[in-house]
Amino acid sequence: LISKLETDRWIMMGLIGVAVGFIGFLLHQLIERIGDLKWQTTKSFLKEEKLWQGWLFCTGYSVVFAVFSAAIIVLWRPSAGGSGMAEVTGFLNGTQVRRIFNVKTMAAKFLSCVAAIGCGMPIGPEGPMVHLGAIVGAGFSQTSSSTLKIKLPFFERFRNPEDRRNFISAGVAAGVAAAFGAPVGGLLFCMEEVSSFWSRTLMWQVFFCCIIATSTSDIFNSTFERFQVIGMFGEFRTSRYILFNVDEAVDINVLMFIPSVMIGVIGGLLGSLLRKKILTSIQSAIVVKILRLLEPALIMLIMSSFAVFLPMAFKCIPFTCIRGNSGILSQYCVNDTTNKYDSHYVEENIFHTCETGSSHQNGSTLVYNGTYNELALLLFVSKEEAMKNLYLRNSHKMFGYGPLFVSLGVYFFMVIWAAGTSVAAGILVPMLLIGALYGRIVGLVMVDMFGVYMDDSYWSWMDPGAFALIGSASFFGGVSRLAPATTVIMMELTNDLKVLLPVMTAVMVAKWVGDYFTHPFFHAQLELKCIPFLDRQPHVTIHKRNVKLELFSAEDIMAFPVITMNRVERVTSIAHILLDYQHNGFPVLHKNAEGKKVFYGMITRSELLVILKHPDVLHRGRVDPMDDKNLEIAPIAYNTILKGLKLSEEEISEYLHEFISNNSEYKDYYVDLTPYVNQSAMSVPTKFSLHRSYTLISALGLRHLTVVDSSNQVQGIITRKDLMGFHMVETLSALINTKDYFD
Amino acid sequence: LISKLETDRWIMMGLIGVAVGFIGFLLHQLIERIGDLKWQTTKSFLKEEKLWQGWLFCTGYSVVFAVFSAAIIVLWRPSAGGSGMAEVTGFLNGTQVRRIFNVKTMAAKFLSCVAAIGCGMPIGPEGPMVHLGAIVGAGFSQTSSSTLKIKLPFFERFRNPEDRRNFISAGVAAGVAAAFGAPVGGLLFCMEEVSSFWSRTLMWQVFFCCIIATSTSDIFNSTFERFQVIGMFGEFRTSRYILFNVDEAVDINVLMFIPSVMIGVIGGLLGSLLRKKILTSIQSAIVVKILRLLEPALIMLIMSSFAVFLPMAFKCIPFTCIRGNSGILSQYCVNDTTNKYDSHYVEENIFHTCETGSSHQNGSTLVYNGTYNELALLLFVSKEEAMKNLYLRNSHKMFGYGPLFVSLGVYFFMVIWAAGTSVAAGILVPMLLIGALYGRIVGLVMVDMFGVYMDDSYWSWMDPGAFALIGSASFFGGVSRLAPATTVIMMELTNDLKVLLPVMTAVMVAKWVGDYFTHPFFHAQLELKCIPFLDRQPHVTIHKRNVKLELFSAEDIMAFPVITMNRVERVTSIAHILLDYQHNGFPVLHKNAEGKKVFYGMITRSELLVILKHPDVLHRGRVDPMDDKNLEIAPIAYNTILKGLKLSEEEISEYLHEFISNNSEYKDYYVDLTPYVNQSAMSVPTKFSLHRSYTLISALGLRHLTVVDSSNQVQGIITRKDLMGFHMVETLSALINTKDYFD
Known part of the structure; x- marks a missing residue:
């Protein structure tokens, strides 16, 4: 019952999954490595109180990577710039976009994305991962690359447009799945946003591809950290594959919908604003190459300076940890205002320029006192760390209004700016960060109004960490306007299902508010790039x-009048039409019983070009059209027609000119187009x-x-x-x- | 930007959500109430060692409800029998199915479903909830009911086929969402399985409807238990809205995919077998009414006897709980073979006929010793309790092979039998239970081979509770062949995202294996019911x-020859055609310039019937057809045409006969059909x-x-x-x- 072709298709889906998963793993580890080196070194400078050296290192390091990232795009492959999602979406909708599925584009995209995100630019990897996945899907399934001059003798029957499109869809889904460890989210994202044609069979195949991609990236990410082995191969570690794992999920309450709606409104408003600003900045992008190179450097200069100097404007907050009997620090540390944060910070002992603290014996208990800097936990760390801090539960007053608003401002404007630069970048992760910031602000307002409830009471739902999560979802929803995809990706990112209903509410409201002002970001991008979607x-x-x-x-x-052809057409007039008009398809007419020329079918430009390249089908003098029934013995094989000519525009033009030149031997030659006409072309009255x-x-x-x-x-x-x-x-x-x- | 019509549509979606959510709440609470009374009373009989009285009560109680459940269907509304999902799916695909969206059907379905599930028949509420949701969607949106003779003056513009279909889709999704507390799952289920037409706007509206439905049912279910208040209104309690909440999720391991694949294979095999058996049993269903009434009674007689007597074949297992300092029992109790179960059983102290145990002081610790019966925890409880027990983590040897295989056998054959009876029932919940049973068996085999690892080691993934969950998913997937819907519903039911990848793998494999043998259950149902899908x-x-x-x-x-009409047609020939042919649509011809009769458009039977009911549009003698352009002044209003005639077949036939009778005044009357012809009817060569x-x-x-x-x-x-x-x-x-x- 399972045909060979189907089996091959599943195998191909698995291969694409493995490849995309592995790319996701490499991307993640490289970004982590570059980022860690930056922050660790800067922190050790600050620890030694070498503030200026620290700033110099931080800025210099970031600027080098930023310039490298931009240079790859600007000087080598401009087609690899931006997120690439618009191009892929357009392609899957039926538009031909040139040079997007190319090995060079892939390399440029990967390197540019790694460098830019690694050095800390406020951008995310999901757009590039979508594009990389699509390239893998396109390249693998065709087992050929014109750049690499490779053409393998496998899977040749996948070399047709429909299969290619399906494998590209799978690659896209796998890209999202691998980037976020969100297999179902990736599938839904591809279904809702990227893919225009979808069948039940394809859904299963993409589902399979997503399982493989996520498993591959998760298992490697669980085994390695910055390319160093941290565990036995085979174990999946929650902390490594659920990006923003929430530990202490709270039960929700019906009152929670009120702030969720508010957060949704903010999400919709900021989402529209972000979309307007980003698209404007793309439009006014500086064209001069050198400026395009320096723009990311300037962004990183500002970001690094903010990261190093801004936290100094905020005072260090004291905190206390109580060591357990075993001498290990209790998991969370608290201070009098119920600040709370993960103890792994305490172990690292580096809070920007704040004092690192010390232990002392208090009666029978070992107590650890230290200080931390609120803004440093948001700006002086990677985006992922900042988000984990924001999502932390039972940490009601860990961040005050000052640090939250300052980082919201910094990130919001920097994201708008960075998204308009030349580097390969998506905006999803920074969107989540911005959402988490204003979500936490709303949560903090609530806590200030009604007090802190850490116990299991009626009011324990009022946790700013949960609101940060809702905020992320609302902003994601407000920008992308995707329903199930947003929700499922948020759940898979955080492993917190209890907060599902408020998250859905916020996404819903953000969509309403957003729709009132603008239409979705991804669609606007398509329009801006003139992709007919x-x-x-x-x-x-x-x-x-x-x-x-x-x-x-x-x-x-x-549109009228229409350029048409006859079933039996003069070769020279075909050449004339092809030279004079750039249309992709021409209706073919035939004479009916009354002698009227009626619609018979369509023939495409590429088919006509192939036909003209086969002199044996051209006849001297007029011939009668072939009988419909005899299509099985078409003079040119179906596959030859399908592949088209691999010639450049100039070669084609030159070739066509031969036909119409005065000394052409084809002056009175005719060709019978009947076997090549698509009789299933639609017509309407x-x-x-x-x-x-x-x-x-x-x-x-x-x-x-x-x-x-x-x-x-x-x-x-x-x-x-x-x-x-x-x-x-x-x-x-x-x-x-x-x-x-x-x- | 938001038009009034759109706003009304959202309001309607919200109303449908509230109504379906409330129905879900009522259904859930009633089932809980009926089930609890049965088990509590039976248990108290057994506690007093009145075994035969216990059996008599248990059987009598169940049989009464089973007969009631069947009687409603057999004697009152046969159209409410079965799951109803096939009919709804067929309707949304474009087939007219009679009497499925009716208030009486709704009442019958609700009562039959409550009685049957409440008394413990091995069936589930999801099919009926889908149907109930669809009825609510259909009835609310039309704000009219012919049975209740109600026609409200609101939302009249939703009285058209497209809006009705959309609201029915929303009702279906809300039904699943409310039944399982799975808003995203409901949406995806509707998208993948039930709905044939789907747009982005509809997706958002259904998304909204699902949020409302789930919130409504969750909030009421969190506040009430068996209609008694158990908490403050507004709190959502995990234990009440996440049906099978998993507490201690384990990190997975790459080796876990091996048993997951095995479970998937079993799921696919049993899924195909189940489908074959159920559909056969429907085919051979006994038609005689009295037998149809007694069939469920017989099932309940057997089930109850099994529940009461089978556990006695297994010995009571001793266990030990250690009381904490505060005198409260520690949450879990263990025995030497690391059996483990939820302490709330210990508090109830009723394990079928096993000794209830006692506390004693052991040194400084208070120890509680008792015994439990493995099979009683699976058969002598409601299906939901049984599933919770199976999903329990860190309870490796709580159930042995004997009880697992026995209950697997009992449930598997009883489900097949019960699904073929007349009561209103779905099979999803029993499917999950069967899956959990064989999943746990596979888990137990693993544990027996490799040992028990309760610590945080490399092997701690080997938890039979996790495999039970994977088993459920595999069986669900093997029967339904739905990809994202199955996965997301399983996640929303259990709140365990860590096990996502093995769950997806098992679903995938189950689908492959299942496809090899049969095609999906829901589709087979459609075929069996002769619904052209x-x-x-x-x-x-x-x-x-x-x-x-x-x-x-x-x-x-x-099909040919085709019955056609002319643009201007004789009234008597229309009447003749309508009487002689039952076709739903007729091509309309017009004469072109050459005098040939060519295709002009389509007209439907119902449109023709309405036109004949309007004597003012009939003209004596032949007339020229109207000019195309003048459609805006069509003699009969568009809405009148759309509504159709509300007459019975007999009345219509009688009416038509008047036209063709010898003394008819319309002998030489003509009608111009031009304004009513659908010129956008498709035609192909x-x-x-x-x-x-x-x-x-x-x-x-x-x-x-x-x-x-x-x-x-x-x-x-x-x-x-x-x-x-x-x-x-x-x-x-x-x-x-x-x-x-x-x-």
């Missing part, structure tokens, strides 16, 4: 009101509803929809570009003269 | 091989690929696809029934004569 449902707004597309018909939007035409094109992934009159004569053609938002608005505005066209 | 992708197998539908064309499967035709019909939810020749003349028509698996196999088998048609 067709949403499943059309949304056309004129004068801020939704237009009812049911009231328009196909003829209102179609002129009065066909525009809404339905749109659905047809987006749901079936069509590139051309021919419009015919009632006698089946071609009247016009609709392509994806005709259905782009701005084009529809322009065309329909001219037609609208009554109020009834609106929803 | 169109999957997104066609799968036609002839001689066990997949057929390539690309190689066939629309004309191969189309005869050579259009069959695969594409299928995709078109399933992706766009079409009911008719007209097939035309190259001059646009109607040649045939394809309806959903023509695309059903068996019909395609039959038609295509006749055409196939070469090997090349196969994949």
Whole structure:
């Protein structure tokens, strides 16, 4: 029952999973290594009270990596810049984007991403991981690379557009799964956002790919830390594969929905603001190369200076730990204002410039006294550390308003700036950090109003750590506008299911508020990059009101006149058409019984080019078209047609010119296109509803929809570009003269 | 930007959420109340050593409820029987199923489900909750009920098929969400399994509906237990809203994938077996009413006898609890073979017929000694208790092979039997229980081979409780073949995210193994009930091989000749056609410039019936068809047409006969159908690929696809029934004569 082809497909999915998982592992460890070296060294400078040397090291180190990261993109592979998600989404929607699935792009993306995140730029790895996953999916499944001049003799039947697209979808999902240890989240993310075509079979295959990718990255990350072995191979350590593990989850309360809604509102507002600012900054991006190189350096200069000097504006807070009988520090330390934090900080003993403290005997108990700096726990650490600190439960007053607001401001503006630079970067992780900051602020307001409840009381839900988590989700939701994906990724990142309902509420509210102001970030990115993306449902707004597309018909939007061909066509006129028009597809006509030329099917540009390259199918003089039924003996093999010509634009143009030159031998040659025409090309009558035409094109992934009159004569053609938002608005505005066209 | 219509839609979603959540709460509490009374009373009989009285009560009580449950269905509303999920799925796929969204059906379903599950039948509430949710969605959104003779003046614009379908989808998702406290799981379940049409906007609305439904049921379930207040209103208690909360999650290990794969294989095998057996038993269901009534009674007689007498075949196991300093029993009790179980059993002190034990002072420690019966913890409790016991972590040898195999056998065969009876029932919860049983058996085998590791060692992943959870997931996956939905529901049910990867692996393997033998349970149910369900992708197998539908064309499967109409048609011939043919739609023709009759659009039976009911649009003598452009002044309002006639078949037939009777005044009357024809009806050429035709019909939810020749003349028509698996196999088998048609 399981065919060989299907088995091969599953094997390929597994291979992609392993490869993407391993890339995720390498990325994670390298980032960790670079980041740790930076902070450890800087901290040891500060410990020796060498403040300026510390700053110099911190800044210099960061700037070097930032410039390296930018240089790879600017000087080597500009196509690897940015997050790459828009390009992949566009590709999967049916748009051809050049040079995005390339080995060089992959290397550039990986290095740029590692360097930029490692040195502490406020960006995240999820966008690059999506792109890297897509490249792996595209490259593996084709077992060939034109850059590397490799073409392996395996899996050759996957060399077709549909399989390629499916493997790319799997790679995307695996990328998210590996980056966040979120297999279900990755699957849902790909389903909701990236992939336009989806079937049940594909879902299972992607599901499998995500399991493999997450297992691979989790198991290696559990075994190694900064490439040093920390455990037996095979063990999965919670602290290593659940990125922001929450230990003491609190039971929720119905009152918790009130602050959750507030956080959702903030998420929606900031989400829209962030989206507007980031996209503006991309638009006004400095084009001069040298400036593009220095921009990340400038960001890192500012960030490092903030990290080193800003904490000095805040006083050191004393805390006390009580050692247990066994002489080990109790897991958490408290002070009089119920500050609390993980004891691993105490062991490291480095809190920026604060005193490290000492132990002393108090009666029969061993007591440890020390001080810590609030802002240093947010700015003078990696983003991941900062988030873990923010998510910490039962730590109600660990951070005051000052440090929270300061870091919120710093991160918010730096993220906006950094996301517009040339480096390969996503914005998801910084988004989570920003969300956690304002979530904790809301939590702190609540605690200040109603008091601290650490016991198991009715009010114990009021934990700023839980609100930080809700804040992260709200900001993620407000920017991305994804429903199940956001929720599941947050759960998989934190392992806290109890807070699920408030998280969902915040995501929901953030979406509402966000939708009121802007449309989703990822879609806006697509528009900005001029990638013609067709949403499943059309949304056309004129004068801020939704237009009812049911009231328009196909003829209102179609392009005409249409360049057509006959079933038996003169070779020179084909060459002329191909040279004069850049259309990708041409309707083919045939004469019906009445002698009228009616719509017969479509033929694509690439098919025509291949046909012209086969002189044996060209006949001198006019021939009768082949009988429909004889398609099995088509003169050119289906696969040859499918592969297309591998020639550059110039070579093609030169070749076509040969046909139309005066001394061409093909002057009176004809070709019978019948065997190559796609007779399953859709056509609709002129009065066909525009809404339905749109659905047809987006749901079936069509590139051309021919419009015919009632006698089946071609009247016009609709392509994806005709259905782009701005084009529809322009065309329909001219037609609208009554109020009834609106929803 | 947010229109009034959209706001109303969100409000409606919220209302549906509240209603479904409240129904979920009522269902849960009633089942709990009925079940508790049964077990508490029986236990107290046994405590007084009145074994036979205990058996008599247990059996009598169960039989009364079982007969009541069956009687409601058999004698009152047969349409409320079974799970109802097949009917809802079919409806959402585009098939009209009669009497499924009815207030009486709802009441019958609710009562039957409560009685059957409450008395301990091995069935689950998820199927009925899906159906109840769908009824709420359908009824609320239409704010009308023909049974209750209610028609409220609100939300009237939701009275159209598309909105109704969307609200039903939301109700379905909310039903699952409320039944399992799984909001994301409910959403995904609806998306993957039940709903055939899905958009981004709908996803958000369903997401919202699920939040509300889960919050409502969780908050009430946290406040009440058996309708008695157990806590302050507003608190969510983990133990009440996470059904099978796992307390001590273990870190996983790569070796864990080996037993997970084995469990997956078992899940796939048993899943296929279960599906085959259940569907056979439905087929051979006894039709005689009295037998249908007694079948559940017989099941409960056997179940109760097993519950009371089987545990006596196993010896009582001694255990020891050590009281802490405060005099409270330590949470877990252990014995020498590291048996372990929740101390709340110890407090109740009732272990079937085993000795209850006593406390004594041992040196300075207070020790409690008692005995328990392994099988009683699985059979002599409710299914939920049994599952909690199976999922218990760090309880490696709490159950031996004997009790596990015995209960596996009992539950497996009883579930198969019970699922085929008349009561309203789903099989998800018993599926989870069966899965947990064999999962624990596999875990126990591992423990016997490699020993017990309770510490934090490399082998601590080998916990039979974790394998029970994996087993549940594998069986669920093996029967349902749903990917993200199964995984997320399992996570939301147990709050154990660490075991995610093995769970996903087991689900994956179970799906592979299951697919090798049978196709999914829910789909098989649809086929059995003769509901024409169109999957997104066609799968036609002839001689066990997949057929390539690309190689066939629309004309191969189309039905012909087609009953057509003219734009201006004689009233009597319309009446004749409607009487003679039961088709739901008719192509309408018009004369083109050459005088040929070409395809113009479709008109439905219900539209024609409405038109004939409006004498003012009928004209004496032939008229010219209206100009296309003047549709805005259609003589009959769009809404009137849409609503259709509310007449019985007999009334309609009588009415139509009036037109064709010899003394009819409409003898030479004509009607212009132009304003009512659907010009956006799709048509495809005869050579259009069959695969594409299928995709078109399933992706766009079409009911008719007209097939035309190259001059646009109607040649045939394809309806959903023509695309059903068996019909395609039959038609295509006749055409196939070469090997090349196969994949």
